[in-house]
Amino acid sequence: MSNGAGARPEHRPATVTARTLLRALAALLAACLMTIGATASAHAAPQDDLIKVFVVPDPAQTGGQLATLQSIAASTLGDASRSGEIFDLNRGQAQKDGGALTDPADQLHPGWILRLPQDASGPDVQLARDTGAQSATSAPPASGQQTSATFTFPLAAAVAVLGAFLLALITAGIVGRRKVRKAYAATVRAVRGLGEPMRRRRLLMQRRATGRRFATDAESVRRAYGTLGEFAPTRQQPEKPVHALRVDATGVTVWLAASDSADAPWTNVDSTRWRRPAAATGWLTRGDEPGTAAQASVGAACLVRAGTDEDGEPVFVDLSRLDGVLSVSGDRTVARDVVQNLLAEIARTRPNTPVTVLRGADGDLPLAVPDGLRQLPRVDAPAPAAPVAGRGTVRAGASRRPVRGLVVVTGTPGEREAAELAALCGPGGAGWTGLVYGEAGGAHWRWRTDADGHVDIPVLDVRLTVPA
Template sequence: MSNGAGRVPEHRPRTAAAHRIPQTLLYALSAVLAACLVALGTARSAEAAPPGDDLIKVFVVQDPAQTGGQLATLQSIATATLGDAARAGEIFELNRGQTQRDGAALNSPGDQLHPGWILRLPQDASGPGVQLARDTGGGNGASAPQAVVTGDAQSTMLTIPLAAAAALLSAILLALITVGIVGRRKVRAAAGAVGRGVRALGAPARRRRQLAQRQATSRRFDADGLSVQRAYGALGEFAAMDREPERPVHALSIDDSGVTVWLSASDSADASWASIDGTRWRRPATAPGLQGQGGDAGVTSRSVLTTACLVRAGTDAEDRPVFVDLSRLDGVLSVSGDRTVARDVVQNLLAEIARTRPNTPVTVLRGAADAPPLAVPPNLAQMPQAATSSVARPFPAHGTVRAAASRRPVRGLVVVSGTPGTREAAELAALCSVGWTGLVCGEVQEAHWRWYTDGDGHVDIPVLDLQLTVPA
């Protein structure tokens, strides 16, 4: 017993000392990392200093193949970089008579711009198309500026000196060794932290790439009308016909390889369709009737035009556009999460309706005080804000269960920017109770469909078990 009792006090001091050593190393490591961060901050401050006098803002005219077939004009450049097409004259005066790379020059405001031309911009220009270039023409020289040095006039280039990079690498290696002394679990935690740090450093570039892809999707939607016609044709095959009731199609996707439809779990498609899971059915492009033209399919497709309202909500993981039927909303769609992406969702739905159902009535209600108003496309008929004193009937408490949705033609739209207050919620409920459809950038408890967005430009549609990339 005495020997056992004697071993206990000897064992405990050794354990405490063993823990004090890694803690000391961790403190030293923290000091090293702090010094590296200070050095990097100093380097970044030096690199982030304002550009020299020979750097100016420019716009590089893109080839039409990169812009969906549209060649830039002075007016479109002024709109994109200055926010005002009327300022095109300022851009013309800055570039009048300057020789471009191909030997041509801009001599008249109506001259066609050539791909590859580098045009000077006023100093207050901004946006993704604005770049920095060295002014080789000496301010008012006869040649255009050359040597574009950045892709975005709003971005800052970061250059890490070799010594600072070596110090940072040494600190990271020391961190891994030190944490290895403490234990494997801490090594994994450190590796995870390093991975998160690397991902954080790459996040801005990744976000820019995602935004560019989403903008390209928006341009593609603007130019594509064929897929909308094909979608209505496919939808017509599931409409009520003879003694067969309608099989509700809640969403569908069409591309060159075939068509996919989302049905209720209790419904099924005919033999030309193959079941993917409990609700999704797909038919290849080689199967008959895909276009929905001719025969009964063509007739029924015309019959659903007055009730169905197909809009492309975004693209799936295979970059295929996915249509949802807004007539299945049964009242209100609530889009929450990242506020910027939520606004993109609603703006895209408005643009889709403006293309396929022009002159649809729209009334806009202001929700949260800090939410900027949504822009109503000119093709839609914006109505004055509704003045309602009572609600005709309450919203149905359907939740997000797909089978509970009933078809309601889209007679008009109530658009709410931000979560509605008490008065706006009453006006929204009153209008939706008499057949209007609500699109809300924010939370509405009575909404039948709820979509959730994230900062990466995605929207989750739980009722369809689907995640889409949102056009920007």
């Protein structure tokens, strides 16, 4: 089910787990409380170690009369003749002041604690704890004072309470794990956000350095055009179209059609790529001089460096193989950089190439035409011939078309711009090449950019870093 009710069972296991843990926590806490209560009861003073005593009062509290064994026996036992029992219970017992009762006629001192028979009663009878010796007997509280109890907390109870606390923390973590994950993800995004401007600035500086490198690197261009001659037509075999090249210090890599192959010293990399070491003999050093057809083939090519690969090496594409319109979409700023770089490349190798710039329906990013190109405000294009059946503005199997002129559209072409593209770049038109940084319907070449300055070229299965 796709509704909300159908989605609830997906969360039920987590809810049941949380409830189970909460119930276990409650049971553990209850057990802890029972343990503590039982321990406290076990450590409470038992009633059978309490004895009855009489505390000899100060004469100031009795109107100047001193207490005697007889008066104590009369007030607590109801019979003065039982004073001997009190004497027997306290004979020789040390008192707090160091004195002791050694004779029935001895004077009693205020503060002495005298034991009484268990049947003693009355307002003067108090309870005290029997510790086995009179000197250790706990004195009863004075009149008006509150009693205090000693409470001990055993180790087992402490461990139980600690375990309950840890379980509570674990339970809270499980119950709130989604919030914790969200908080962690938010923190990671915030940290990344702090470094994002610096990362973008660093990438932009690297791309600008690539643009400066392209402006001064004529050697890689010479080597790229030299490589094309190895696949130019000869008396023995027709031309093998090279759709892209990668030039580096150790060799050259070319992209051929899947149905083509290359002879030694070329070795196959995959279904479309072939590689030759830099030290291998090139076409210009073979025994045969290049023929007119080979020279014409190389001269018709329009190699441009679209960017650098992951190793920082330039990758060339041949715009003469475009035969129509290139659509560069994705991040608009980087897409504009792609077209700007292609214009700069053409200005270096094919100066004075005519260029016309059309503003698309959403074209809001201006483009500067390099000084080496000849910008035309408007081109009067011939009316396009009727298209061949099954072929649109850009054919699926593009053939070579020399770059005679460039039509640049800044943004997605509107109805008027699309008509001018068809007239200038389509079949039967002026034979120009279209460069659009925006979505162009029916384009055979489609490149896509991202905000980090990369361009994906699906037909070559490569991702390049765009100069800026």
